[in-house]
Amino acid sequence: MTPYDTELITRAVAITGTRATGHRSRHDYADLFAAYLGPFADDAHFYIGGAKGIDSLAPAWLAENTAARLAVVVPGSVGQQHAEARQAIARTRARIKDVVELRAAELATPAYHARNRWMVDRASMTIGFPHATEPSTGTSQTLNYTAEQGKPRLIVPVQLSSQAFPATMES
Known part of the structure; x- marks a missing residue:
């Protein structure tokens, strides 16, 4: 069996989300991930974008709370990522199966969109955590x-902490 055969057996899930996560506590995000990533974690391989925000919080939660396979995908190299993202990758490196560096010549919007398409192309579904007040973002482009x-797509808007987590499933 090749690694690609294994991917066909295991559910592959792309995770996308807002970089603006300071309006909620880490405990809130842990609850959010338990509710919406947890049900997929037992037999999933997650592709995560390697940026700050959801891309840094999700792999930390998955590494600590699940046995899921993790792959971090960056448009250039890990060294070019935001400090928060580099720290999250370093903290969870023992649990990350693959770090994919796409080696984009320039880290601009087209490189991030290419990274997002790369993840979606390899996934069977996407779970997105958009910030409710950011209607046009990389997260919306990915979804x-x-x-x-x-x-x-499972869409879980990340709203203010006093609001519930309404999710929608679309296909």
């Missing part, structure tokens, strides 16, 4: 690309 590919 839209997922829909264009005919793959299901």
